[in-house]
Amino acid sequence: MVDQSSEDAAKAERTEEILSSLLPRLTRLSASTSRGRLLERAIEATGLPLDKPAITILVTLNRASGPLRVGEIAAQMQVVGPHVTRHVGTLEKRGLVRRVTDPDDQRARLIELTDSGTAAAEAYTRSVFTWFAEVLADWPEQDRLDLVRLLGRLTDDVTAHLETLDEN
């Protein structure tokens, strides 16, 4: 029989090992996707001279069921209001979104995709999806499902734990 404190120590050790494998990989994955040519190419697939924040707004709107308020877009992108306002301005000038005053609240604006905005969001998404489908092509079905499940839980748990941090 093993005493409790040495069991705890062994568990802490395993956690340490897991994290020293996990965290560098997460960092590298995040850097690879944000700095590699992948997103750049996906933007080229839209045929429009958009920057990353702008295309992110379009994709966010396209993923939503309908128009979103500026504040909702900002929350989903995890950025601050003025950032969204500025990019929505240029997207509107280019005819990719429309700004409509919310009938239920005259302070708020509803941002909705135009047809060409929808087309751009879909061309971008298609390009990224195709690229990742190639990456996952040889993966066994069960591994894919496990990855989605585990990464989903990790994301939720990280988000929840960050909120306890931000409360202070």
Next chain:
Amino acid sequence: MVDQSSEDAAKAERTEEILSSLLPRLTRLSASTSRGRLLERAIEATGLPLDKPAITILVTLNRASGPLRVGEIAAQMQVVGPHVTRHVGTLEKRGLVRRVTDPDDQRARLIELTDSGTAAAEAYTRSVFTWFAEVLADWPEQDRLDLVRLLGRLTDDVTAHLETLDEN
């Protein structure tokens, strides 16, 4: 018996579903960790007024077995040389790294951690590890192992696939 083309179509459909779950999660996880207060707090744990690129250099050096050249640090961080040069300059002024000419190649510089640089890297890493250990506290052992395995493979496959993209 099902014909081949409808099997392929079903597989493509499942891939589509997987990706529409996976990619937004990856994006959110990446944004949460980079923009949340987590890394900021870990930097505070060093007691030094460092910015993110500087602490990343220290951690990169600390993870390596010995001193690294400027170019090696840049490659591991997936950034460009001048970026590293600049931050190494300020780290050196603060006594956190030393710049030594490589005896085997007079053009190159070997960057090595000082004792206080090592201490800063370790305080930072300890803070991040502790935070993530809390996130994973309730996870079953098998799920942790699967996550590391699958995320490791995903990272490797993404990196490899990006290289085929960058060859052009």
Next chain:
DNA sequence: TATTGTTATACTCTATAACTATA
């Protein structure tokens, strides 16, 4: 008085171009 969004400004991170020293 609180909230939604906007305008103006500033900061952080990273890249590109031109150069120096050594190979």
Next chain:
DNA sequence: TATAGTTATAGAGTATAACAATA
């Protein structure tokens, strides 16, 4: 002539502060 690093400059992305309009 090619490579390692540096210096100087520019750009992308995001934040903060002050404000206007509506609730």
